[in-house]
Every structure is written in structure tokens, then in C-alpha cells.
Amino acid sequence: MPDERISSDGFTHLQVATASDGVCTITLDRPDRLNAVNAQLADELPAALHAAAADDAVRAVVITGAGRGFCAGLDLSEPVSLTRGSRRERMDPLYWVGKWVLALVGCEKPVIAAVNGAAAGAGFGLALACDLRVVARSARLTAGYVRRGLSPDAGVTWFLPRLVGHGRATDIMLTGRDVLADEAERIGLATRVVDDADVVSAAQQFAAELAAGPPIAIALTKRLLAESAHATLEAQLRSELVHIKSCFASADVREAVAAFGEKRAPVFRGQ
Numbered sequence: 479m480p481d482e483r484i485s486s487d488g489f490t491h492l493q494v495a496t497a498s499d500g501v502c503t504i505t506l507d508r509p510d511r512l513n514a515v516n517a518q519l520a521d522e523l524p525a526a527l528h529a530a531a532a533d534d535a536v537r538a539v540v541i542t543g544a545g546r547g548f549c550a551g552l553d554l555s556e557p558v559s560l561t562r563g564s565r566r567e568r569m570d571p572l573y574w575v576g577k578w579v580l581a582l583v584g585c586e587k588p589v590i591a592a593v594n595g596a597a598a599g600a601g602f603g604l605a606l607a608c609d610l611r612v613v614a615r616s617a618r619l620t621a622g623y624v625r626r627g628l629s630p631d632a633g634v635t636w637f638l639p640r641l642v643g644h645g646r647a648t649d650i651m652l653t654g655r656d657v658l659a660d661e662a663e664r665i666g667l668a669t670r671v672v673d674d675a676d677v678v679s680a681a682q683q684f685a686a687e688l689a690a691g692p693p694i695a696i697a698l699t700k701r702l703l704a705e706s707a708h709a710t711l712e713a714q715l716r717s718e719l720v721h722i723k724s725c726f727a728s729a730d731v732r733e734a735v736a737a738f739g740e741k742r743a744p745v746f747r748g749q
Contacts, residue, residue: 480686491519493544494526500537500689501682502530509545514553515600520574524581531585534748537689539585540681541608542592543601551599551622575600575632582607583704586697588688592681594674598622603632606641606667609700612681613659613668624654640707641666692730693748698722 480497493505504526506513513519530536543549578600582589591597591608597619605611605619613619621638623630630651638647642665650657662668672680688696698721705717725731729749737744 489522489526491516492522492526494529496530496533496536497682497686499686500535501540501685502533502536502538503540503542503678503682504530506541506543506549508553509543509547511553511555512545512547512550512596513543513601514550514555515575516553517574520577524577527578527581527585527589531581531587536587537691537693537748538587538685539589540592540678540685541589541604542594542678542681545595547595547601548591548593548597548617549601549604550596551601554626575603578604579607579633586700587693588685588696588700590669590681590685590688592678593617593619593668594677596620599626599628599630600632603630603634603637606637607633610669610684611662611667612670612672612677612684613662614674614677615659615671616674617659617662617677618656619658619662619667620654620656621651622654624652690746692725692728692734692744692746694728694730695725698724 480499480501491506491508493507494502496502504523506519506523508514508516508519527539530539582604588610589608591605591611593605593611593613595614595617597605597617599620599622602619602621621630621634623634634651635647638650642650646665649655657665657667659668659671663671670680670684702714702717702721706714709717730744730746733746734744
């Protein structure tokens with residue numbers, strides 16, 4: 479196991495550790511509430527993601543939950559403050575979990591969700607907003623909002639149709655039913671399904687493989703994927719050409735070519 483350094487940012491509801499292989503693991507840490515979202519966690523997660531994105535020592539991110547749940551969505555045991563905060567908060571269309579989603583999408587490093595248990599509501603949205611999802615065999619994923627008389631948030635209505643298609647997304651959201659791991663893998667919600675005991679380590683190993691890749695190319699690939707959601711074909715082709723020119727100008731490409739000729743693995747430095 480690589481050496482780790484623990485973040486000293488003083489989060490209350492998060493554990494953050496970065497390993498020597500460049501993998502930053504962010505653990506939602508409210509296990510007694512299945513890591514449900516309260517106001518503090520809603521602020522802390524994007525702060526941790528922004529810090530990871532800005533840290534050159536971090537090359538990939540894993541998000542998981544402490545205990546037996548990934549994230550159970552909004553914590554309904556606490557007073558719901560979505561309509562009671564300050565005027566600035568009430569006027570902010572990205573208040574609470576909207577900030578999570580933009581922090582995830584804005585992170586140009588690979589982000590893997592290690593879904594170790596229930597992922598419901600905003601927790602479901604959190605998993606969907608990650609680039610990849612490693613899911614425990616016993617995990618249950620559910621939009622769940624309709625069960626509480628709510629419409630979805632956390633980007634669920636944006637991500638889910640793009641991952642599984644409009645028809646399946648409609649079924650999952652309107653019924654609020656659980657999606658088990660096997661179905662999640664079959665319909666494209668889960669990138670990989672692994673035994674419960676292995677979910678975090680498997681996600682970290684996956685992240686380490688990505689962390690060893692070329693950071694510039696990975697960041698530009700994420701940009702292109704984000705742009706493709708709304709770009710025309712011609713605009714996308716233009717963006718691809720701009721970004722691949724940037725890659726060709728990098729030391730990482732020269733290293734990849736040299737490594738190919740020398741029949742060795744390349745060592746990418748993000749330069």
C-alpha cells in the first residue's frame with residue numbers, strides 16, 4: 479500500500495488522504511447517518527474537490543463513504559434549510575448539492591466513485607457525476623426522490639439519461655426503485671462490480687492506473703467529453719484539433735514516443 483499523507487484542512491464530515499501514487503481518497507464521514515448530506519457536508523465536499531484539483535501531487539480522486547453506506551442523500555433528520563437560509567443562499571440556484579456536481583465536473587483529474595453501500599437521492603447523483611463507478615455487489619442505487627414526494631436534484635436528470643438512455647432513466651426516476659449492482663453493470667451505471675470487501679481498494683487500484691497516465695491528455699479528454707454534451711460536430715472537431723496540438727507540444731508525448739521505441743513503460747510527469 480502506498481504511503482499516505484492526511485489532509486490537515488480540518489474537515490468535520492470528511493476524511494481526506496493522498497497516497498504516494500497520486501490517488502486522493504475522499505471519504506464521506508457521517509456513518510451513523512449513512513453519510514447523508516447536511517449543510518456542513520454540502521460545503522466540505524466541494525472544498526475538498528477543489529483542493530484536490532489544485533494539488534499537483536494528486537493525479538486521481540476516489541470518493542467513498544464511511545461505514546456501510548455511500549451516501550443516503552439529504553439528511554431528513556435535520557431541519558430542511560433549503561428554503562430557510564440566508565437570502566444569498568436562498569437565491570443561489572446551486573445551493574447545496576449543485577456545488578458538488580460542478581466541483582466534480584470541473585475537476586480535470588479522473589474521479590472514481592467507490593460505491594460501498596446505499597447511494598440514494600443526492601448520493602445517487604454524486605455517484606453519477608463521477609467519471610467512473612466501482613460498485614460493491616451488495617450496493618443499492620436509487621434516485622428515490624419520488625418516495626419522499628420530491629423531484630430530483632444533484633444533476634440526476636442530466637446524468638442518468640446520458641448513461642442509461644431516456645427510457646430506463648424515466649423508469650428509475652418515476653418508480654424510485656432500487657437498482658442492484660448486477661443491473662447497474664448491465665445498463666452502464668456501474669463501470670465495475672466487485673466484492674464488498676474489495677470496493678475501496680479496487681477503486682484505488684483503478685485510480686492508480688489512471689494516475690500513472692498523462693495528466694495533460696487526461697485533463698483535455700475530460701474537457702472534450704464535457705463539451706461534447708452541447709457542441710455541434712464541427713465545433714467538437716475544432717476543439718479536438720486544438721487540444722491534440724497542445725498534447726503534441728508536451729513533454730509527455732515525447733516521453734511516450736521514446737518509451738515506445740525503447741520498449742518500456744512511459745513515465746508521465748504532466749509537462
